[in-house]
Amino acid sequence: SAVISQKPSxxxxxxxTSLTIxxxxxxxxxxMFWYRQQxxxxxxxxxxxxxxxxxxxxSGFVIDKFPISRPNLTFSTLTVSNMSPEDSSIYxxxxxxxxxxxxxxxxxLLVL
Amino acid sequence: xxxVTQLDSHVSVSEGTPVLLxxxxxxxYSPSLFWYVQHPNKGLQLLLKYTSAATLVKGINGxxxxxxxxETSFHLTKPSAHMxxxxxxxxxxxxxxxxxxxxxxxxxQLKVEL
Numbered sequence: 001s002a003v004i005s006q007k008p009s010x011x012x013x014x015x016x017t018s019l020t021i022x023x024x025x026x027x028x029x030x031x032m033f034w035y036r037q038q039x040x041x042x043x044x045x046x047x048x049x050x051x052x053x054x055x056x057x058x059s060g061f062v063i064d065k066f067p068i069s070r071p072n073l074t075f076s077t078l079t080v081s082n083m084s085p086e087d088s089s090i091y092x093x094x095x096x097x098x099x100x101x102x103x104x105x106x107x108x109l110l111v112l
Numbered sequence: 113x114x115x116v117t118q119l120d121s122h123v124s125v126s127e128g129t130p131v132l133l134x135x136x137x138x139x140x141y142s143p144s145l146f147w148y149v150q151h152p153n154k155g156l157q158l159l160l161k162y163t164s165a166a167t168l169v170k171g172i173n174g175x176x177x178x179x180x181x182x183e184t185s186f187h188l189t190k191p192s193a194h195m196x197x198x199x200x201x202x203x204x205x206x207x208x209x210x211x212x213x214x215x216x217x218x219x220x221q222l223k224v225e226l
Binding site: 045 | 155160202218219222
């Protein structure tokens with residue numbers, strides 16, 4: 001299994017600003033992912049964070065809006081750039097070990 | 113392509129009665145299937161997983177699910193509901209054949225009443 005922590009756990013931000021979310025895994029993992037969960041909805045994959053190369057983004061998500069770093073096998077960051085109220089969501093980090101994905105507790109973001 | 117359909121957005125049961133949360137899937141390959149639970153203001157916790165071994169899978173907190181290929185279903189059950197089971201439950205499919213992407217269902221909100 002993998003234990004995942006995220007910082008911050010929640011934040012309230014002003015529109016036009018950026019927020020960087022950190023994700024730490026307690027063991028080395030090959031695959032890390034970032035998801036978004038909009039209010040009352042299911043999870044949507046934003047991107048796969050690749051170690052040593054650019055992240056792989058899903059349709060509808062772009063690097064300029066959601067830049068991702070993955071400097072090593074245990075850590076990743078997601079930045080939500082130039083925020084608007086529509087970015088208010090829970091952002092979850094996930095790591096895969098074997099055939100199972102584990103999730104962090106999420107970062108609850110409110111943009112005013 | 114893969115997809116998941118959770119047939120009920122809300123389920124309400126009385127404490128001590130059985131729980132049934134329904135899930136149907138579609139996958140081009142032999143899938144892996146998961147149930148995750150999300151308690152209010154908490155992250156996702158893995159309840160159980162099916163990865164082509166036994167079709168009846170037992171998970172944590174007394175939950176189990178049965179993989180039925182002929183019905184393309186993976187329903188979640190528990191013999192006796194407890195108040196602490198009240199949460200959102202997500203059925204998730206991961207496509208086989210080397211695919212890594214998880215596809216989430218829309219979730220089922222389980223309410224447990226006294």
